[in-house]
Amino acid sequence: xxxxxxxxxxxxxxxxxxxxxxxxxxEFEEGRVHAVIGPNGAGKSTFLNLLSGELRAxxxxxxxxxxxxxxxxxxxxxxxxxxxxxxxxxxFPELSCADCAWLAAQSRxxxxxxxxxxxxxxxxxxxxxARALEVCGLSGRRPALAGQLSxxxxxxxxxxxxxxxEPTLLLLDEPLAGLGHDEALRVVALLTEVARGRTVxxxxxxxxxxFSISDTVTVLVDGRVLEKxxxxxxxxxxxxxxxxxxxxxx
Amino acid sequence: xxxxxxxxxxxxxxxxxxxxxDRFWLQFLGKAMIGCILAMSLDxxxxxxxxxxxxxxxFFGLAAYALAGVTNRLGLVNPxxxxxxxxxxxxxxxxxxxxxxxxxxGVYFIMVTLAFTQMLFYLFNDSPAxxxxxxxxxxxxxxxxxxxxxxxxxxxxxxxxLLLARILRAPYGRALEGIRGNEQRMxxxxxxxxxxxxxxxxxxxxxxxxxxxxDATLYGFVNPAQLGWRQSGLILVTVLLGGKGTLYGxxxxxxxxxxxxxxGERVTEHWxxxxxxxxxxxxxxxxxxxxxxxxxGRRA
Amino acid sequence: xxxxxxxLQLINGVEYGLLLFLVASGLTLVFGVLGVLNFAHGSFYMLxxxxxxxxxxxxxxxxxxxxxxxxxxxxxxxxxxxxAISRLYLRDHLSQVLxxxxxxxxxxxxxxxxxxxxxxxxxxxxxxxxxxxxxEAQTWPAWRAFTALCCIAVAxxxxxxxxxxxxxxxxxxxxxxxxxxEALGIDVRRVFSVVFSAGTALAGLAGMLAAPLTTxxxxxxxxxxxxxxxxxxxxxxxxxxxxFLGAMLVGIADTFGKVLLPGFASAIVYAVxxxxxxxxxxxxxxxxxxxR
Numbered sequence: 001x002x003x004x005x006x007x008x009x010x011x012x013x014x015x016x017x018x019x020x021x022x023x024x025x026x027e028f029e030e031g032r033v034h035a036v037i038g039p040n041g042a043g044k045s046t047f048l049n050l051l052s053g054e055l056r057a058x059x060x061x062x063x064x065x066x067x068x069x070x071x072x073x074x075x076x077x078x079x080x081x082x083x084x085x086x087x088x089x090x091x092f093p094e095l096s097c098a099d100c101a102w103l104a105a106q107s108r109x110x111x112x113x114x115x116x117x118x119x120x121x122x123x124x125x126x127x128x129x130a131r132a133l134e135v136c137g138l139s140g141r142r143p144a145l146a147g148q149l150s151x152x153x154x155x156x157x158x159x160x161x162x163x164x165x166e167p168t169l170l171l172l173d174e175p176l177a178g179l180g181h182d183e184a185l186r187v188v189a190l191l192t193e194v195a196r197g198r199t200v201x202x203x204x205x206x207x208x209x210x211f212s213i214s215d216t217v218t219v220l221v222d223g224r225v226l227e228k229x230x231x232x233x234x235x236x237x238x239x240x241x242x243x244x245x246x247x248x249x250x
Numbered sequence: 251x252x253x254x255x256x257x258x259x260x261x262x263x264x265x266x267x268x269x270x271x272d273r274f275w276l277q278f279l280g281k282a283m284i285g286c287i288l289a290m291s292l293d294x295x296x297x298x299x300x301x302x303x304x305x306x307x308x309f310f311g312l313a314a315y316a317l318a319g320v321t322n323r324l325g326l327v328n329p330x331x332x333x334x335x336x337x338x339x340x341x342x343x344x345x346x347x348x349x350x351x352x353x354x355x356g357v358y359f360i361m362v363t364l365a366f367t368q369m370l371f372y373l374f375n376d377s378p379a380x381x382x383x384x385x386x387x388x389x390x391x392x393x394x395x396x397x398x399x400x401x402x403x404x405x406x407x408x409x410x411x412l413l414l415a416r417i418l419r420a421p422y423g424r425a426l427e428g429i430r431g432n433e434q435r436m437x438x439x440x441x442x443x444x445x446x447x448x449x450x451x452x453x454x455x456x457x458x459x460x461x462x463x464x465d466a467t468l469y470g471f472v473n474p475a476q477l478g479w480r481q482s483g484l485i486l487v488t489v490l491l492g493g494k495g496t497l498y499g500x501x502x503x504x505x506x507x508x509x510x511x512x513x514g515e516r517v518t519e520h521w522x523x524x525x526x527x528x529x530x531x532x533x534x535x536x537x538x539x540x541x542x543x544x545x546x547g548r549r550a
Numbered sequence: 551x552x553x554x555x556x557x558l559q560l561i562n563g564v565e566y567g568l569l570l571f572l573v574a575s576g577l578t579l580v581f582g583v584l585g586v587l588n589f590a591h592g593s594f595y596m597l598x599x600x601x602x603x604x605x606x607x608x609x610x611x612x613x614x615x616x617x618x619x620x621x622x623x624x625x626x627x628x629x630x631x632x633x634a635i636s637r638l639y640l641r642d643h644l645s646q647v648l649x650x651x652x653x654x655x656x657x658x659x660x661x662x663x664x665x666x667x668x669x670x671x672x673x674x675x676x677x678x679x680x681x682x683x684x685x686e687a688q689t690w691p692a693w694r695a696f697t698a699l700c701c702i703a704v705a706x707x708x709x710x711x712x713x714x715x716x717x718x719x720x721x722x723x724x725x726x727x728x729x730x731x732e733a734l735g736i737d738v739r740r741v742f743s744v745v746f747s748a749g750t751a752l753a754g755l756a757g758m759l760a761a762p763l764t765t766x767x768x769x770x771x772x773x774x775x776x777x778x779x780x781x782x783x784x785x786x787x788x789x790x791x792x793x794f795l796g797a798m799l800v801g802i803a804d805t806f807g808k809v810l811l812p813g814f815a816s817a818i819v820y821a822v823x824x825x826x827x828x829x830x831x832x833x834x835x836x837x838x839x840x841x842r
Contacts, residue, residue, distance in 0.1 A: 052438060078440030090438075092431035103428045106421055107440035113449065114421040122421065165439055302643045350824055353831045357587050357787060360643060361779045362827065365820050368776045372816035479776070483651045490648055523659040529652035533645050534637055 003066055005030040005169060005199050006051070011060035013046050020046040022223040023060065028169075033200040035210045035231075038220035039244060044203045045087070047220065048173050051201070052084040053077045064169070078107065083167025087174040089154040093147030097138055097157055100146050101129035104164035132164035136190060152183035159190060170200045176209055188213060211235060219243065253544075257498055261408055268400050276400045280468050282508035283407045284461045289488040289500035290414055291457035296486070297495030298418060299450045300430035304482040305347055305363035308370045309455040311477030313340040313462035315374060318386045318472045329392035333463060340459020341452055348451035352444055364479055375474040385473025392467050399468045406460055407501075414497055417453070426450060430495075487529055493541025502540050558688045559805055565694055567801025568701035572756035573774055574781040574793040575708065576749030582788025583721055583745045586638050589650035590630070591753050592775025593657035598623055598754030599761040599770060600665055603672045612675045616758045620751055627750025631743050639742075658768065667768055672761040697759040704752070708790060721745060777804070780819055784826045786836025795834055 004027040013021040021043045028034050036044050049055040051062060053074035061070045064080060072080070092100050105128035106112055106119070120126065133139050136156040141149065146157060155175060162170065175191065176184045188209050191200070195213065204210050210217065210231070217234040219226040221243045227234055234240055264283065267275055288310060295301040316339040320326045326335070351362045374380050393399050417423050428436045429443050436443050466472050475481065484507070492503025510528065514521035536542065577591050601622060605615035634653060638646050673679075674693040681689040712718035720741050757771075764770065781800050785792025800819055807818035826834060 054434075054438070073442075074434075074437045075440050075442045078438060084438050090432065090435050092428060092435065094431055095427070099424075103424060103436070104439050106424060109421060112421045112425040112441065112446070115417045116420060118419045119421045119424050125421075161439065296644060302647055304647075350827065353827050354783070355831075357581065357643065358783055358832065358836075360587065360647060361783050362823070365776065365780050365783065365823055369817055369820040376816065483648070486644065486648055486651075490644060494644065520659050520663065522655050526652045526655035526659065529648055529655070530634070533641075533649040533652065537641075537645060 002030070004028055005065060006201070007063045008051075009061040009063070011047075011050060011062060012058050013043075013050055013055060014058045019223050021050065024220070024223070024225055025060075026218060026225065026228065028199065028201060029216075030199050031197070032215040033195050033202060033213055035202045035204060035214035035217045036220060037204060037207070037210060037217060038226070041222075042220040043223040044220055045173065046223075048084075048171050048201070048203050051077075052082065052171055078165060078167075081166075081168040082171065083162040083165050083169070084171040085158045085162045085173060085175060087177055089146075089151075089158060091146040091154060091157055091161070093145070095146055096142065097133065097144050097146060097149070098129065098142040100157060101133050101138075101160050101164050102126070104161040105129035105132065107165055128166070129164050132160045135163060135193065136160040137186075152179055152186070155179065155183075155187060156190070159187075159194065163194060168198060170194070170198055172200060172202045172204075174204055175202070176204060176206045184209065253498070264407075265401075265404050268397055268404065271397070273396065276396045277468070278508070278512065280396075280400045280403050281465075282505050283403045284465050284468070285485075285488060285504035285508055286501040287403075287407055287410050287461040287464075288458055288485045289492065289504040290410060290497055291454045291461070292485050293489050293494055293497055293500040294414060294418075294426075294450055294457075295454045296489050297497070297500070298423065298430060299426045299447060300433075301447060301451070302360050302486070303351075303363045303451070303454070304360060304479055304486070305351065305367045306454065306458050306485050307477055307479070307481035308347065308367040309340040309344055309458040310462040310465070310481070311374070311472070311474070312343050312370065313337065313459035314466040314472040314476060315380070315386070316340070317392070317463055317466045318381070318388045321391075322386065322389045327390045327392060329467075332392055336463045337456055337459050340462065341456040344452045344455025344459075345448070348448050348455065352447050352451065364482075367477065367479055367482055371474055371478040374477060381472070381474075383474060385471060385475075388466055388470045388472065391470050396468075399464070403464045403468065406464060410457055410460070411497070411501070414457075418497065422446070422449075487525075487532075489539075490537075491528075491532055491539050493539030493544075496539075496541040499539050499541030506540070554688050558690070559809055560802065561690060562694075563802035563805035564798065565698045565801070566805055567798040568698050568705075569756050569760055570774070570777055570781055570801050571794050571797035572701050572704060572759075573753050574778040574785070574797050575705070575790055576752035577778050578782045578785070578788055578790065578793045579721075579752075580746055580749040581782070584635070584639065584742050586635055587643065587646050587650070588635070588749075589647060589775065590653035590657060591749070591778065592771030593654050594623065594627065594750045594753035594771070595757040595760075595774050596661065596769075596771035597626065597657065598757030599672075599764075599766045600661060600757075601754070602758035602761040603670045603766045604665065606672060612672060612758075612762065613677075616755070619758055620755060623754030624747040624751040626754075627747035628743055630750070631746040635746060636739070636742070654771075661768060669765050669767040671765050674762045693762055697763075700755070700759060704755070705790075705794065712790070717741075717744075777819065780823050782833075784823055784833055786833030789833070789835040792833055792835035 006028040008024055008026050010023040010025055011021060012019060012023055024047065036047060038044055046055065050057055053072055057070055061068060063069065064082065069077060092103065102125060105125045108128065109122065109125065133142065136159050138153065138156055138160055141153060149157060159175065176187055179187060184206065192213050202214065214231055216228065217231050218228040219234060219240050226243055227237050227240050264279065267279055288306065292306050295303050313336040316336040317332055320332050320335055326332050347366045351359055351366065354362045375383050393402060425441055425446050429446060433443050488503035488507050489500040491506060492501065493499030514524050518524065532539065573595055577588065580586060580588050598619065601619040602612060602615050605619055606612040609615055634649060638649055678692045678696050680692045682692060682695060683689050712721055720736055777800060781793055781796040784799060785796030799822060803822050804815060804819050807815035811818065
């Protein structure tokens with residue numbers, strides 16, 4: 001059994017007395033799309049924030065390729081190849097699309113502490129940014145200000161920025177939230193394309209999308225793992241249905 | 251393009267004054283240009299990185315005092331010796347104060363820089379050995395003639411502008427802009443942002459040190475008032491007045507403020523109220539400053 | 551240092567700390583609730599002192615002056631908030647710093663125009679002009695004791711108000727989420743006005759209480775302002791408890807510093823601040839430091 005790309009060991013995060021995440025131990029195989037679902041307050045966002053370094057774990061470990069990254073900072077994790085997209089557009093609102101992608105791509109230079117050569121001369125950065133924008137269908141919107149893009153386009157830019165950092169592990173936080181049906185389909189197609197050759201951990205509410213593109217599904221409830229398995233397994237699980245149905249009645 | 255031509259013309263005009271021999275203008279414009287260097291270097295922090303620092307005057311004053319110190323105590327006069335020493339002092343201080351202050355973010359950062367600048371103020375103000383509240387004379391200035399000092403200041407201003415413009419166009423400058431726009435996102439994109447901010451702080455502080463060295467050269471006199479938060483506040487005023495994040499704007503703001511301060515003193519005893527009204531007015535009604543009026547772009 | 555001298559310095563330090571707390575609590579409240587960094591806070595301290603002097607000269611009684619002066623300060627705070635501060639609520643830090651800096655310059659000129667450049671002494675009221683003996687050699691002026699008691703009373707009252715009343719609840723709610731509070735139909739602007747006036751009155755009260763102790767002079771607000779910033783940084787923005795802790799720390803450090811290391815007294819306080827920041831970048835009791 002190959003070493004999983006990412007593994008968590010009894011990962012826990014407490015806020016005061018509340019355990020948002022409670023001893024979660026999971027393994028994520030390389031090259032697959034792993035969905036993490038669960039009712040509101042299940043701890044999905046907390047989980048993702050712990051993985052991307054934006055929250056510090058109260059207890060437990062996170063291992064990336066066997067390396068202990070529990071205490072790594074978000075920028076360290078990014079440089080290790082872990083990319084993240086956000087649920088609410090987390091862009092540079094006053095910069096153009098092209099510039100947002102540029103900044104993301106520039107992060108892959110060995111160091112941005114370059115003071116003398118004008119940035120445009122770094123052709124590799126421009127190419128990387130352009131490619132990311134193209135994959136996400138934003139080549140035509142390069143000069144548009146990020147803050148003025150439509151909701152769906154901002155979502156595409158989110159993903160483009162993540163792609164421009166050339167990650168091996170993608171952490172996607174509800175990429176389909178708030179999208180209309182057509183836009184959602186477009187983004188799902190984009191995600192399928194993007195997932196090729198990479199590993200994805202996807203937190204989502206949109207069940208249709210989740211079951212169509214995921215290889216494994218993990219269900220979190222009240223900060224704990226309720227079930228993990230193939231989409232069919234999870235879909236047919238009585239325990240899962242109860243957890244969700246219980247949610248709906250409440 | 252017109253902007254470049256205008257800036258070039260302005261620079262040449264300022265340079266030409268060196269040949270005028272007019273004592274008043276050499277002193278006045280020399281002082282004003284020092285303000286421009288301070289303003290532009292602070293804009294690197296405020297306008298381009300998003301760091302509101304009240305410690306800027308501290309590095310200005312430190313370098314000036316360093317010159318007084320090495321000249322009076324060690325007898326060093328040659329600028330080739332004193333200049334690097336004073337710059338180093340400013341840079342070292344910026345490194346230490348920057349490192350400590352950047353552990354704080356947002357408003358905390360502002361308040362911490364304020365506290366450090368006041369600490370240095372009291373250090374110099376309360377120590378008779380360091381001149382106390384009266385300040386110190388520089389026993390012998392690095393250059394003797396006022397015209398030579400003016401040329402040095404002019405050269406420093408031009409070089410500072412070119413250097414800052416260059417840095418801002420480079421990958422580092424882009425990174426700073428990103429930090430200003432959304433620092434958290436920059437971190438998640440892989441940039442160790444605190445390091446970048448510290449470098450900006452040191453660059454800005456060192457340039458402020460250049461200004462302080464030149465100021466002591468021009469006047470031959472240093473005093474604690476150069477170090478306090480009021481001085482820092484005035485530099486911030488020039489940045490806002492001229493238009494933050496434009497580089498040339500704050501320089502204009504510094505020139506304007508120099509004129510207002512000078513002529514304001516003649517018009518009324520309560521010219522401080524005039525400045526106050528100006529500041530309040532700009533904040534409320536002209537937040538993008540002069541450059542905003544000119545509709546200039548964001549990049550230098 | 552003899553025991554009684556130590557005790558006296560400790561008492562002085564605590565008393566200084568209490569005054570600083572009065573000023574700092576106003577600052578931290580305004581910042582915590584309104585989100586505005588107010589550099590003119592020290593000017594309110596100064597205005598309070600000048601008012602105390604001016605009114606006590608007119609009425610012959612400092613206590614009466616304070617009673618009249620307090621509502622006056624609150625009114626001034628209200629005016630300043632409505633006219634100037636309210637325009638800062640959605641603005642960036644630079645604008646806040648500069649607008650309030652402009653206010654400082656304005657208030658300074660106002661003070662100079664109204665009351666001139668001289669230093670004025672303020673007499674303590676006859677009823678409180680005695681001294682309290684402490685041990686064999688030292689005594690404690692009654693006015694200082696009165697000041698300390700006032701500060702403690704205010705601290706307790708504030709705590710009760712904020713923790714136990716409906717208004718206090720609105721203040722706390724406004725501090726954490728002004729938008730939500732507004733959506734609930736509560737007039738956030740009124741809360742903001744009241745909090746700012748209260749902050750102003752607190753600073754003014756501190757100035758009035760301190761007037762007989764420090765004399766009244768131009769620029770007296772400056773050092774208090776900076777120190778209260780240090781207190782707020784140490785204690786954590788928005789935390790009254792933190793302001794209290796920080797004020798005690800600063801008051802005692804400064805008082806002992808002046809006695810033990812006269813040349814470096816001011817530096818000691820900043821060294822303490824630097825040390826606290828190294829350990830806790832958001833102050834001792836600042837908002838929870840989540841993640842990075």
